[in-house]
Amino acid sequence: MKAKDFSGIRNNGPLPNPQEMEMPEDFSDLLDDYVESTNSSLDELEQVTLAYEAANDREGNAVTIRRIIHKIKGESAMVGIDEMSDFCHQAEFAFEELTEDKRPDMLLRFKDWTCTALHNLAERI
Amino acid sequence: MALNILIVDDSRITRTSIQHIISMVDLEIGQILEAENGQEALKVLTEADVDLVLADLNMPKMGGAEMIRHMKSSEATKSIPVVVVSTESRTTRIKNLLAEGVKEYLHKPFTPEEFRQIIQTLWNKQTPELGDLLTKAMAEALETMAFLTVIPMEDDLPVPEKTIVAEIGFSGAKSGKIQIIAGLDFCKILAENIGALEKADKQAACDALKEFSNVTCGLFLPMVVSSTADMFDITVPKIKSCSNSSQWEEFVADCSSDTLNIEGHAIATRLILKD
Incomplete structure (x- = not known):
């Protein structure tokens, strides 16, 4: 199967449908925990993004943002949701490529897409 | 542990x-x-x-x-x-x-x-020091006897740069078979050891190997074979009893890069397990 293209997060381009995210082949017992943990991370990401946008401690908040995306990426990989891991990977690239003023929009788009995907995933568990 | x-x-x-x-x-x-x-x-x-x-x-x-x-x-x-x-x-x-x-x-x-x-x-x-390893090797050597067999060679085939020239079959605490991939220098050493030649040139090495091909030569190699699942380590300590023992050390000089390089005396490249 052709890998989905998540590079649209880097240039405000189109993204795959979040409601069609592939479930892991090995249905992990950890999926409930994964959804809960990722939702929690996304809440934190939203707060930190807003603080970043308001130009509060940009350097410190950038570190936190990188850590949150990296954590979601790692957890997604460990439970076998490769598409989410790929999406995070592209978001990491985007964060480094974009100028400071364009980062918040990208991050909020990342958060919205991921929330929708998770919601859909939770309904299928 | x-x-x-x-x-x-x-x-x-x-x-x-x-x-x-x-x-x-x-x-x-x-x-x-x-x-x-x-x-x-x-x-x-x-x-x-x-x-x-x-x-x-x-x-x-x-x-x-x-x-x-x-x-x-x-x-x-x-x-x-x-x-x-x-x-x-x-x-x-x-x-x-x-x-x-x-x-x-x-x-x-x-x-x-x-x-x-x-x-x-x-x-x-985190392999132990050489001394510890040799002590262990000698202790276990008694349990593992190895025989070297030269692979049959075609009459018109000169010793190529790299080829499978011999096998070491071993049995005891562990059993299996190692294929030796080597070039001309190795073949000369092998011929000198097996054929008791003082100094083998290329032709003499070829002739000796052909003569001894497919014969179990009975060279005694004390060795330690340790295994975990499908991977093996072969340890060949210095062989004091071999008449040309120092030459065995030279084997390593002519081993291919994928050699199981244990203690610098490695001669094996691939291990075939017996059932």
Whole structure:
């Protein structure tokens, strides 16, 4: 199967449908925990993004943002949701490529897409 | 030896997943300890005996790289092997960490087999000193007898640069067969040992090998064969009883790069197990 293209997060381009995210082949017992943990991370990401946008401690908040995306990426990989891991990977690239003023929009788009995907995933568990 | 393993990761899901993977590997595991970040890990290391640390890089409070630097600066923890487990894709960063003393790197997600190979690599690297190894080798040598057989060669085939020229079959505590891949220099040494030639040139080496091809020559090689699952280590200590013993050491000079290089006396490249 052709890998989905998540590079649209880097240039405000189109993204795959979040409601069609592939479930892991090995249905992990950890999926409930994964959804809960990722939702929690996304809440934190939203707060930190807003603080970043308001130009509060940009350097410190950038570190936190990188850590949150990296954590979601790692957890997604460990439970076998490769598409989410790929999406995070592209978001990491985007964060480094974009100028400071364009980062918040990208991050909020990342958060919205991921929330929708998770919601859909939770309904299928 | 049961391994006590410390998993350092800020994600509980990841720590649980790693535990699950470890449990799928056929290894003797003692305690599995956990820490959410580098600070916690350093505290655990002062309180418990840890044989191996599996550490993420990006963690709050103290990341993996800083934790590793602290570990390497302390006498108590500097020798504990650290394996970085991360989705980190920047190869430069990984290379730097390896240069700073990180033993291995596992990319998330990893399989039980990948973990097992890391463990095997780490503990093989911590091979005892040569003296200890030879003592062990001699102790076990009595249990393992090896015979060398030269592979049949075509009449018109000169000794090529690299080819399978011989096999060592061994039996005892372990049994199996090693194929020797070598070039002309090795063949000359082999011919001198088997044919009692003083100095074999290329033609003499070819003739000797052809003469002895497919014959069990009965060269006694004390060796230690240790195994874990499908991987084998072959240890061939110095052979004092061989008339041209010093020449055996030269074998290594002509081994191919994929040789199982044990103690610099390696002569095996591939091991075929007997059922």
